[in-house]
Amino acid sequence: MSEKKSRILVVDDAVDILEVIKMRLELLGYHVDAVSDPLEALEKFEDGERYDLLLTDQKMDGLTGTELMEKCREIDNTLQTIIFTAFGTIEQAVEAVKKGAYSYVSKPIDHNDLSVKIAQAIEKRSLLNRMYHLEKIIGNQFRFVNMIGNSPAMQKVFSKIAQVATTESTIAIYGESGTGKELAARAIHLHSNRADAPFIATNCAAIPETLLEDELFGHIKGSFTGASGAKEGLFRTANRGTLFLDEVGEMSEAMQAKLLRVIETGEIKPIGSDKVIKVDVRLIVATKRNLKELVEKNKFREDLYYRIHVIPVYLPPLRERKEDIIPLFQHFMKKYSGRAGKKIVRVEQAVVERLMNYNWPGNVRELENMVEYLVAMCQDEVITEDLLPETTRDPAAFSQTTLSMPLRPLREVRDEFTKEYLINLFRHTKGNVSQAAQIAGYYRADFYKLFQKYDLDPKTFKIPPGTKKTQKAGQDLEL
Ligand SMILES: Nc1ncnc2c1ncn2[C@@H]1O[C@H](COP(=O)(O)OP(=O)(O)OP(=O)(O)O)[C@@H](O)[C@H]1O
Ligand SMILES: [Mg+2]
Numbered sequence: 089m090s091e092k093k094s095r096i097l098v099v100d101d102a103v104d105i106l107e108v109i110k111m112r113l114e115l116l117g118y119h120v121d122a123v124s125d126p127l128e129a130l131e132k133f134e135d136g137e138r139y140d141l142l143l144t145d146q147k148m149d150g151l152t153g154t155e156l157m158e159k160c161r162e163i164d165n166t167l168q169t170i171i172f173t174a175f176g177t178i179e180q181a182v183e184a185v186k187k188g189a190y191s192y193v194s195k196p197i198d199h200n201d202l203s204v205k206i207a208q209a210i211e212k213r214s215l216l217n218r219m220y221h222l223e224k225i226i227g228n229q230f231r232f233v234n235m236i237g238n239s240p241a242m243q244k245v246f247s248k249i250a251q252v253a254t255t256e257s258t259i260a261i262y263g264e265s266g267t268g269k270e271l272a273a274r275a276i277h278l279h280s281n282r283a284d285a286p287f288i289a290t291n292c293a294a295i296p297e298t299l300l301e302d303e304l305f306g307h308i309k310g311s312f313t314g315a316s317g318a319k320e321g322l323f324r325t326a327n328r329g330t331l332f333l334d335e336v337g338e339m340s341e342a343m344q345a346k347l348l349r350v351i352e353t354g355e356i357k358p359i360g361s362d363k364v365i366k367v368d369v370r371l372i373v374a375t376k377r378n379l380k381e382l383v384e385k386n387k388f389r390e391d392l393y394y395r396i397h398v399i400p401v402y403l404p405p406l407r408e409r410k411e412d413i414i415p416l417f418q419h420f421m422k423k424y425s426g427r428a429g430k431k432i433v434r435v436e437q438a439v440v441e442r443l444m445n446y447n448w449p450g451n452v453r454e455l456e457n458m459v460e461y462l463v464a465m466c467q468d469e470v471i472t473e474d475l476l477p478e479t480t481r482d483p484a485a486f487s488q489t490t491l492s493m494p495l496r497p498l499r500e501v502r503d504e505f506t507k508e509y510l511i512n513l514f515r516h517t518k519g520n521v522s523q524a525a526q527i528a529g530y531y532r533a534d535f536y537k538l539f540q541k542y543d544l545d546p547k548t549f550k551i552p553p554g555t556k557k558t559q560k561a562g563q564d565l566e567l
Contacts, residue, residue, distance in 0.1 A: 092281065092328075093119040094210045095138065099129045099156065100145040100172065105197075109143065112199060113206070126151040133163045135365055136324035140213045141190075141206060142169040146180055154184040161188060166216040168209040172197065217284045235271055236419050239409035239548055245272065245401060252399045253279035258351070260336075260396050261374040263403030266453030269374040270334060272403060277330040282370055285329030288322050292343075293335035300343055302359055311360020323356045323367045330370045336396065337377035337388060348392045371396070406448040406455065407511060411548055413443055414565070416452060420459035421567055428463050435565040438473040445515065446480045470564075507542045511549075514539075519549035 096113055100106045101124050110122040121139070123129050127150045129142075142160055146153040157169040171192040173181040181192035190209040193202050237246065252259060253276045261269045270289060277287040295303055306321025322331060339347065350356055351371065355364040373396050380397075382388035406412065417435075425432045448454055458477065465475045510524075517523040524546070525535035539546065 093117060094140045095119045095121075096141045096143060096206070097129060097132065097137075097139040098122040098143045099126055099148070099153070100124065101148045102145070105145075105195075109197070109202075112203075116203060116206075118206075125149075126153075126156045129156060130159055133160045134318075135363075136320065136327055136367070138164060138327055140168065140210050142167060143172070143206070144169065145172045146177060146184065146192075147174060152180075154180070154187055154189070157184065157189055158187060166213055166220065168213045170202070170205055170209060214284065221284055234419065235268065235275055236416050237409070237412055238415055239404075239411045240545060241404045241409045241548075242412060245403060248401055249276050250279060252276070252401075254281055255399070256370055257398045258371045258373065258396050259399045259401060260379070261372065261401045261403060262379075263374070263376065264405045264451055265376050266451035267403040267405060268452050269376075269403055270332065272401060273330070273332040273372040273374060276372060277332075277370075280330065280370065282329050286326050287330045287332065288326040289332040289334065290322055291334040293338035297340045297343060300339070301346065305346070305356045305358050307359035308361045311358070315360070318358075321356065321358060323350065323369055324365065326367075326369045328368050330372060333371065333373045335375060336373040337375040337379055337382055341389070344389045344392050348389065348395060351392075351395045406451045408544070409548060410444060410515075413448075413455065414440070416455055417443060417459060418567060420456050421463070424460045424463040430463060430466065431469055432463065432466055432471060433469045433567055435471040435567065436473055437564050439471055439476060440565050442473065442476055442480050503542075506538075507544070510539050510542060510544055514544065514546050514549040517549075519546040521546050 096118050098106055098109050098113070098120060099122075100109070103124050106122045106124060110120045113120045121132070121137075123132070126144070126148050129144070130151070133139075142157060144153040144156055148156075151159070153169075153171045157167075157171070160169075161167050168190040169184075169188070171181055171184045171189050173192050173194050175194065178192075178194070181189075181194070184192060190212065191205045193205060235246070237243065249272060259273075259276060261272055263269050273289070274287055277283060290303060292300060302319065302321070304322050306319040306324060307315050309315060309318045333347075350367070353364075354366060354368070356367055357364050379388055379393055383390050383393045406416075421432065421435075443455075450457075458480075461477065462471050462475055510528075513524045513527060517527070521535065522532060525532045528535060528538075530538065
C-alpha cells in the first residue's frame with residue numbers, strides 16, 4: 089500500500105473557518121475530519137478513531153480546547169494538539185502549551201504559519217510513536233529480530249516475509265506447534281508500513297467462545313450484567329496496526345461468521361451497540377491445522393478460508409531443517425546462560441549428536457525449553473550428555489505423529505510414513521543419496537523423484553557447516 093495520509097481532526101464551532109481549514113489541509117494531502125462540537129470530537133476518540141493531530145479552537149461550548157486535548161490524550165498519549173486562540177487570549181494558549189499542546193496559532197489564522205506547525209507536530213508524533221514501539225521491542229529482548237534460520241527452507245520463509253510484509257493482504261501462517269508462527273507474525277508486522285502502530289496477538293483456542301466475541305469486538309457500558317464500563321476490544325486496540333489471531337482453525341461457526349463480516353466490511357459492532365465502527369487492521373492468522381481439510385469436512389467456512397488464505401506462509405517443522413538446530417541451540421544458550429549469569433563454554437560431541445538425531449516434535453519451543461533446562465542443570469562450564477533429558481533418546485517420539493492418529497485414509501498415512509521414513513534414512517546416510525537409494529531398494533533416478541515429491545533436500549542432512557566451523561574435528565562444540 090502507498091504511504092498512509094496523516095490524519096487531522098479539526099474542531100471549531102465557527103463552521104465557516106472549519107470548512108476553509110479542512111479544504112486547505114486536504115489540498116496539502118492530509119486526511120481531515122472536521123466537527124463543530126468538542127463533545128463529538130471526544131466521542132470519535134472514544135469510539136477508537138485515531139488522529140495524529142488535533143487542531144482545536146480554545147473557546148467553545150461544552151469543552152475548552154485545552155480540556156478536549158487533555159481528555160483525548162488520556163486515550164492517545166502521543167496525540168499532538170495545536171490550539172487556535174482569539175485576539176487577547178494568548179495567556180490561555182500559553183497555559184495550553186504548558187499542559188501539553190504542541191503549539192498555538194492566533195486568529196485570524198496565518199495559513200503558512202499553520203501549515204509549518206502542522207508538519208512539525210506530525211513529525212513529532214511519528215517520532216514519539218517510533219520511540220515508543222522501539223522501547224517495546226527492546227523491552228521484549230529483541231524477540232522479533234532474533235529469528236534464526238540458516239536452512240534453505242527458512243531462508244525462503246524470510247524472503248517471503250520481506251516480500252509480503254508491506255502489502256495489506258491477510259496472511260495465513262501454517263506450521264506445527266512451536267515452529268515460530270507468532271514470531272513470524274511479529275516479523276511481518278515489523279517489516280510492514282504499520283510497524284509504528286500496535287501488534288496485538290490473541291489465541292482463539294485459549295478463550296471460550298462467548299468471551300472471544302467480547303475480547304475481539306468489545307462491548308458498550310451496560311451491555312450485559314457485570315459490564316460496568318465499556319471495553320474497547322482487540323480490533324480497536326490494534327487499529328492502524330496488526331491483529332494476530334492464533335489457532336484460527338478452532339473458531340466456532342458463529343465467530344467465523346462474525347470474522348468474515350469484519351474482513352468484508354472493515355467494520356465491527358461492539359456487543360450491545362447498534363453502531364458500527366470502522367477499523368483499519370491488518371490481519372495475520374495462524375493455525376497448526378490443515379484449514380483446507382477443515383473446509384472439506386465442513387468445519388471451517390469456505391468463504392472465510394478464501395478470505396484469509398490470501399498469502400500462505402508455511403513454517404517447516406524443525407526435523408525438516410536440521411541445519412537450524414545448532415544455530416538455534418547456540419542462540420538460546422547465549423540467551424539463557426546470560427540470563428542465569430553462567431559461563432558455559434563447551435557442549436560435548438555426544439550431546440550435539442543427540443540433538444541432531446532427535447525428532448523435535450515440539451519444534452523450536454521444545455529446543456528452547458531444553459536449553460533453559462540444560463543451563464539450569466549445568467554445574468560447570470560444559471554441557472555433558474548425562475544432563476540431557478531421557479526423551480531425546482526415545483526413538484518412539486519419531487513415529488508418534490503417525491501412530492497416534494485415529495484411522496485416516498491410507499494414502500494420507502502412507503504419505504506421512506514415507507516422508508518420515510525418508511527423513512530417517514537421510515539422517516542415517518547423512519544426506520548421501522546413492523547410499524539411501526540402495527538401502528531403500530530404489531534406482532537412483534526413481535529415488536530422486538520419490539524424495540522430491542516430499543520436498544526433501546538431502547543436502548540439509550549433511551553435518552551443517554556452522555557446526556564444523558565451531559567444532560574441533562569430530563569433537564565438542566565450542567560456544
Ligand atoms: N526461528 C526462530 N528463531 C529464534 N527463536 C524462535 C524461532 N522460532 C521460534 N522461536 C522461539 O520458539 C518459541 C515458540 O515460537 P512461537 O510462539 O512463535 O511458535 P508458534 O508456532 O506460535 O507455537 P504454537 O503453535 O504453540 O502457538 C518462542 O519462544 C520463539 O521466540
Ligand atoms: Mg503461537
